[in-house]
Amino acid sequence: MGNKQTTFTEEQLEAYQVALHGRYRELAPHLVPLDYTNNPDIRVPLSLIVTMPELKENPFRDRIVETFSEDGQGNMSFNDFVDMFSALCETSPRELKTIYAFKIYDYNRDNFICKEDLQKTLNKLTKGELTPEEVTLVCDKAIEEADLDADNKLSFADFENMISKAPDFLSNFHIRI
């Protein structure tokens, strides 16, 4: 064992990076240079990132991109870009995915998933096809189920507790590139 894995990881990493850089550059050829040796500070805006086929159909695509971008506005540097796909890849661990999932569903970034966040999530999931009463019912029930400390919003602990028992979180929170 030992160090062998390192080299392998490195090779893999390079391969990934080359592939990913290709994808990254594809989004904005006029912005992204081919040469990345001196780490140029380039950010691709959200509107371009979400056109990727991997994200195009995702109802939370804007939130995903915003969450992973360093400035929180969805302007992604290449590092953010790699970051995003590494967190969403198949082998990344549950804890990491949980953290990012929480961030994604926390729309107003107050470190709590509150009712407004839930409503937004639900409306994106169902394309707004539920009636307002149904939405309220679902949100109330969801909070009632998962809220352990009775503050009427989901803290990260609540969220983690809930997600850790979900059967298909790992298989669904996953993007292949």
Add this chain to the structure above:
Amino acid sequence: MPPKRRNHDIIEVENVGMDVDAEPDSDSEEEARRRSRNRRSKSQRKAKQVSEDEDEDEEEEEDEPPRRRGRRKTTKTDEDETPQRRGRGKRTKPQDSDEDEEGDKRRAARKGSKASKKKAAKETSDEESEEEKVGRKKAGRAVSKKEKEEQNKEQKGNVKGKDGENKDKKKKKKMSSSSSSSSSSDSDEESLSEGEIAALKEQVEEKKKLIATLRNKPWRMNKRLSLLKEAQDFVEKFEGALGKGKGRRLYAFKVMMTKKLIKFNRDFENFKTACIPWERKIKEVESHFGSSVASYFLFLRWMYGLNLVLFGFMFGLVVLPEVLMGLPYGSIPRKTVPRDEEDTAMDFSVLFDFGGYCKYSILFYGYYNNDRTIGVLQYRLPLSYLLTSVGVFGYSLLVVIRTMARNANEGGDGGDEGEFIFSWKMFTSWDYLIGNPETADNKYASITTSFKESIVDEQENQKDENIHLRRFLRVFANFLILCSLGGSGYLIYFVVKRSQEFAKMDPKTLTWFENNEVEFVMSLLGLVCPPLFETIAELEDYHPRIALKWQLGRIFALFLGNLYTFLFALFDEVTAKLETEKSIKNATEWALHQYYANYSSFYNTTDVPPPKVAPADVIRGPCWETGVGREFVKLIVSDVQVTYLTILVGDFARAFIVRFLNYCWCWDLEAGFPSYGEFDISGNVLGLVFNQGMIWMGAFYAPGLVGMNVLRLLTSMYYQSWAVMACNVPHERVFKASRSNNFYMGLLLLVLFLSLLPVVYSMMTLAPSFDCGPFSGQEKMYDVVIETIDQDLPAFIGNIFIYASNPGLIMPAILLMILAIYYLNTVSKAYQQANTDLKKKMQMAREDEKNRRNNKDSTNQVMKDLEDLMPDKSLAPPPAEEEKPPEVVIDKSVKPTKTKPGTAEKGVNVQKEVSLAAPNPRRPVTRAPGPRGGPPGNTRSPQPQPGKGRGQGAAPRR
């Protein structure tokens, strides 16, 4: 070392651990800290070596007194910077022994620099070089094995420290520290011992672990990259040093292979899923119409699989041997169209009615010959025919029951179980892999549908109802339905009776209506009753899933009437045919007898050749089995026609009209009266079930029926899934179907049992036709089996059968089975009980946990309540007013916990506990402003004292 010092040494170890923190001349504070932590962790087992080491240190200490002071200064600052660490080690530090402390420091310093003792000049400071001198001196002095080990420990310490540092997330500084440590390790190469190699290995291991887990940390990529780089540099260096890169390629290959394997497995899973027939179609239907409609299609698919197997049996064991090895068409009378039918035998109308060539084909019972064995293989076709027919039933029973049992494990009536129905749906239902717009649309639809299903369930749970009214309405509805069922049953009975009377009369004197009365009434009932039942069921206001079950059961009862009339008519036909057959049999026998008599008297010989008659001209009986088979086939075909036409007209044409006439109509067709059709789950499921019953019954008389049914199911799968997607709208209340489909299976089992009865009856009691079918010439059909046992099997097997059929053996066997069933039933009940108990416990535990987290609030609430109950409360109105506002606030905060009915008890318990302990401490606080409450209290004091005061230990104490 003298053993008496041992004790002291152990304490010293702790000091060492602490003091290394103060290491001034190592490259960074972190390194020292790391070392210290590692030290502490290993201190116990290192104790002995350390003691030795310390002695040396003490010696050194004398060598360099001046440096001590300066270092002490730095020590102070460093220690200030790391207060929390110091706190841990400090408590055992004996401050009085300054020498010891200094010695430790010295030693630690030496160790830190020991790494660079060979060629450290360019990397280390002046101080370090000084240290180096010391180190070398010491190295020269004591190069014992123990010393070496000590060094190794140090190395390990570095590694451990790094790890700890990682955890502390002090990453930025690691760059420098690791590079320095790597350089120092480099310098160590020359004096590598086994222990050192082990240490290095460990170190590398740590780094590797970091690299492996790096991606698991939620850091920004920049940070990760820098960390990764330095870790990799480090490992790279040691790799060279340790020469461990040999197996690298192999390892890389291995890893690659595992990845390939994973990918292959994934692809294989995909392939397997793609192999499940109609999975996509059903999923699509499910996503738009909900699991209830999908359950019908799942049932249909299951039925298709079952029929495929049955078809395999029938075709492989009966039809194919007869085709391959039996006599060809036209060779014997039963395989030939009779002369008088020959003209019309190829007419379409006749063929469509399964007359003509169809009737004398492989499809029907009559075609099969009664030769005991056929072909070169000596295949016993009659025996195989009987056993296969029985085997079809046996297999079906087995499969249905097995499926039911397996589904029972999945359990539940379809309602969601688990704690987080909605949260899971909300957060984990979207599949991030979806990249195809159509799939995404389907997913949206299915998520919406599943939410709606759960909402329906939830609303059902929340519905607070007038239980008495509801109960009354349900009883009333059941009464109504029983009445209508009884009425229709009587109607059927009455009509069948009448039709029997009509049958005796001359058909020409009867009107058309009288001729077709039974069919007319039956279809009328089938048309009117289901909607009627549905309307009545509205009264009951069940959850739609339960309502569907009731509806299914009721219509099933109605359809049983249908079955009854059909069988009744069939039985009449059979008895009539049996009689004509008897007369024809007698006639032919008489004719044959005459022929023989004439022939022998004419030619005066007893050697009479069989009469030369063309097979088509032979007089033959009606062959009631073929007749019955034809009835079944016709029924199935007409059923298919009706079903498909209904879909075409009732759904497609309706949807077409509604969709396109809506532009020029006076009211809104889509929202108003005709609207689009809903998928009729109960009707379709029952249609399928009864159709299968027909197949089971008919398969014996018409072996080709199973093949036709396979075709039918196949087409209806495509046709119906198209129709439902194209012309129907989802139900108003989309509900979650039971996962197990066990109710459908139960109905199927019932039908299977019912259809088993007439077939077995005919096998056992009715005489087979004398001139057609595999059993012709036998007294009873099952005689084939007895014949085989008698003639072809060894005698002892026959004996076994005789014994086995002895009532003395059968009775105990049945008794044993009943006992076994009873026992198993009891056991399963016990398990069920345990299961529900466990579930309850889990629920309780969860609520408990929830409550514990809110404990403060709830206890506060309880105590407030308690105070309200206190007698003194009334004594002092002003403080009570003060208390009011906080009470309200707490009320609010507590409400959302929503203690369910189950927790009410718990609440009470808590109250009790609190009442024992709490009052005392609280009292003085709330009541402290005493004098104001005094005067009013005085006036009322007599009242509480005797009344409630007795329970309150606190009151007198005040």
